[in-house]
Amino acid sequence: MAIKLFESLSREVRELRPSEPDGVFRFYNCGPTVYAPAHIGNFRTFVINDVIRRLLELEFPGKVRHVRNLTDVDDRTIGQARTEKRPLAEITRKWTELFHADCAALNCLPPHVEPTATGSIKEQVDMIDVLMRKGNAYRSADGSVYFKISSFPGYGALSRIRERELKVTNSVFDADHKDDIGDFALWKAYKSEDDGDVKWAGPSGAAEGRPGWHIECSAMIKKHLGETIDLHTGGVDLLFPHHENEIAQSQCCNGTTFARHWYHSEHLLVDGTTMSKSKGNYYTLSDLVAKGYSPMALRYALLSGHPRKQLNFTLDSLHAAESALKALARFSEGVAAGAKALEEGASTVFDGVFRALGDDLNTPAALGALFTAVNATDPRGATLADKAAFNRVIYALGLDLSTTSANASKPSVPEAVEHLAKLRWEAKKSKDFAAADRLRAEIAASGYSMLDGKDGYKLEALRKA
RNA sequence: GGCGCGGUAGCCAAGUGGUAAGGCCGAGGUCUGCAAAACCUCUAUGCGUCGGUUCAAUUCCGACCCGCGCCUCCA
Secondary structure, three states: OOOEEEEOOOOEEEEOOOOOOOOOEEEEEOOOEOOOOOEHHHHHHHHHHHHHHHHHHHHOOOOEEEEEOEEOOOHHHHHHHHHHOOOHHHHHHHHHHHHHHHHHHOOOOOOOEOOEOHHHHHHHHHHHHHHHHOOOEEEOOOOOEEEOHHHOOOOOOOOOHHHOOOOOOOHHHHHOOOOOOOOEEEEEEOOHHHHOOOOEOOOOOOOOEEEOHHHHHHHHHHHHOOOOEOEEEEEHHHHHHHHHHHHHHHHHHHOOOOEOOEEEEOOEEEOOEOOOHHHOOOOEHHHHHHOOOOHHHHHHHHHOOOOOOOEEEOHHHHHHHHHHHHHHHHHHHHHHHHOEOOOOOOOOOOHHHHHHHHEOOOHHHHHHHHHHHHHHOOHHHOEHHHHHHHHHHHHHHOOOOOOOOOOOOOOOOOHHHHHHHHHHHHHHHOOOHHHHHHHHHHHHHOOEEEEEOOOOEEEEEOOOO
């Protein structure tokens, strides 16, 4: 099945395929800046990219090379280290570990290589040297190095910056030492009042300091994937200036096409507006888990909107996701138990799911097709081919049906509630329904719901608002 | 001001020039001491507003209203 995906530069839907004769698909996804916990908007992008990764694995088995960076030196990471009065490396390690844990909880496959900016200083300096030598970059009075956008005729192709009016009322411009408002920093000279002890030897002729943001991706891509890659992705906000600048740097340095396919996912809105701490609609994965939702529900919710459209996230959408996942988990169990080896024939019921995913990554249509198929299939009559097809679909979407809240590890129930439940069960068995009802109310008041089964009961925590 | 995206049922959300996928919620039913779960059934004559094109528009065109994003280090 071909994977077709919107391409940001040409603004057309195009098929993904490797360009090199080795058949390896080279995929780069801009990663997080590790200075704070990633929020659910960040994870929208990473989950979408994880589905791309999974589709690529299915399409080009064993031939996918996925690289995602960690930005571990920039204004924000340094600022956080200064605020906490701790070494930069300690801060970035802490948030990197949390990022990895969150990604794992969301069932995102780890990239094959995850380079860091601080681990790629030499490669960045080398590129800057080349750019200076070729006349695409210049040293400023303070020893910083800037990229000269007028030296690259293709500048602005991705974001169509030439069609824009750049705002010139810009204090950054005044504070910097660049020749043109559009020029951007490749190397930032060390400033003791801002940078603490964070500095490296710079490109030849430049002061000591640290790399600018954009050059890290160019350098890491060149190092780990080569001069031309097959797919480069990120959130829409990276389109300009980040990706525009990457193209300029890489193509001027290497003289070849940088990325053959660009893809950008849209932002997540919360309650209809941009997420921000001051609006009180800012969520991390931990925030949602603390409210009783499972990470898988978030993953499902993040996939419930078209990746190229803004998605309005609400807590209600997590309710919906939890319920939907439960139904899928039931179906999965039913199929596992009921699938018959009788027929060998191919299964086609889930084809619509892959058709939707392959058609510009239409995840909401894919989920719709999935439910249409599930509703049309009696697990007891499913064939082994149906079971395999279902599992393949679930793999592609990255839904781990064993970790939904229905099956998730139970939080420990307080002993007092456990005791009330025992009393109620006894009362019920001796047909003292008045006492049983009273105890049910008490248990509910303690924040638990008692679910009667045939030969026993379960206690489930009520969700916090 | 410039560039771009969107407005589809109570909520979320696909989609198409020929009459609206799917999920959640809700309602009814089966089951059940109660509650829950599960299963079955139902739930937009309508797709921001007003015009236009067409045999036919939610889908194309125009205007307008509303919301959102980007415009130098935010996924």
